[in-house]
Structure formats: C-alpha cells, structure tokens
Amino acid sequence: MEQIALVLIVLLHGITIYTDLKWNKIKNIVTIPAFLVALGLLLWVTDIKAILIYLLCTFFFGLLPGILRIWSAGDSKLFIASSLLSAALLNSANPLFVVFYLGINMIIYLLAxxxxxxxxSGFKPLAYLANLKAGGEIGRMPGALPIAISNVISVVIFIL
Known part of the structure; x- marks a missing residue:
C-alpha cells in the first residue's frame, strides 16, 4: 500500500509543479483523482471514524489558507490531495500530521x-521595507513547489 501511495505522491507533485510553473495553474484533472484514490487507500488501511476526523481536519486546514488569500484554490486542492496520500503512505489518519504539514508549508511560504x-527590491533593505509598508504583494510564486517541499519535510518529521 505504501508503494502505491509513494508513487502517487511523486506523480501528483511532479505534474502539479510542472503545470504550476508553466501555466500558473494546478489542474483539477490531477488533484481530484488523486484525492479519490487516496480516499480509497485510506479506507483500505484505516477505520471510517479516523478517516472522517482526518478529512475534517484536512479540509479545514487545507481551505483556511485559501480563505485567508494566502494561496489559491488549486493550492488548497493540492494540499488536501497530498495530505490524504501522505496519510495512506504513513498508514495513519492522524490529524496532527496535517498541522505539521500546514505549519511547515506556511514557514516555507513566508521565507520564500x-x-x-x-x-x-534589488537587495536594498530600504526599498524592501518601503514595499512592505506600502502593502505590496509579498512574493507571488507558484504554490506547488513549496507544498511539495513541505510534504516531504512533514512526512520525514512525522516518521521520526
């Protein structure tokens, strides 16, 4: 089961990073089937009560950054699908994983x-501070790459 989840995570992130960098779009044709397959894998390895609690946490923490306009809807769907695939990879529907995953992701988003x-700002501190004070947009970037990096980091941390 873990091998299937691992292959799907690699495919999911590989395809979404490519489409996000090329067209600035994360396609539903990739995230929704990954979500459905991950749900099936979780049903195979975990009981329904744990999956429902995990789904509620995943949807809440996955949609929250979209509601707060930190990232777009495609990033939310990618986060939710990869959270479910990661739970299948770990054979555990532990809601604490989603908190690790989102926390690490937000740190990466802020730093990047x-x-x-x-x-x-041309590496000029005064221009950088002026941009921050003026309410300028902070680093519009494709979200698939930070999500993939934070997924790997959070899985490793959760295993340790």
Missing amino acids: GHAFTFYK
Whole structure:
C-alpha cells in the first residue's frame, strides 16, 4: 500500500509543479483523482471514524489558507490531495500530521515570499521595507513547489 501511495505522491507533485510553473495553474484533472484514490487507500488501511476526523481536519486546514488569500484554490486542492496520500503512505489518519504539514508549508511560504520580495527590491533593505509598508504583494510564486517541499519535510518529521 505504501508503494502505491509513494508513487502517487511523486506523480501528483511532479505534474502539479510542472503545470504550476508553466501555466500558473494546478489542474483539477490531477488533484481530484488523486484525492479519490487516496480516499480509497485510506479506507483500505484505516477505520471510517479516523478517516472522517482526518478529512475534517484536512479540509479545514487545507481551505483556511485559501480563505485567508494566502494561496489559491488549486493550492488548497493540492494540499488536501497530498495530505490524504501522505496519510495512506504513513498508514495513519492522524490529524496532527496535517498541522505539521500546514505549519511547515506556511514557514516555507513566508521565507520564500520575503526572499522573493527582497530580490525584487534589488537587495536594498530600504526599498524592501518601503514595499512592505506600502502593502505590496509579498512574493507571488507558484504554490506547488513549496507544498511539495513541505510534504516531504512533514512526512520525514512525522516518521521520526
């Protein structure tokens, strides 16, 4: 079961990183089937009560950044699908994993967003601070890459 989940995670992130970098879009044709297959894998290895609690946590924490306009709807769907696949990989529908995953993802988003803004400011601290004070957008970037990186980090942390 873990091998299937691992292959699906690699395919999911590989395809979404490519489409997000090329067209700035994460396709539903990739995320929704991954979500459904992950749900089937979870039903195979875990009881329904644990899956329902995990689904509620995953949807809440997956949709929250979209509601707060931190990322787009495609990023939310990718986060939810990869959370479910990661749970199948770990053979555990532990809601604490989703908290690790989102927390690590937000740290990566903040660091990368500010680094990108500092780069766009010509590495000039005063221009960077002026951009922040003016309410400028902090580092608009494709979300699939930080989500994939944070997925790997959170799985490793959760295993340890």
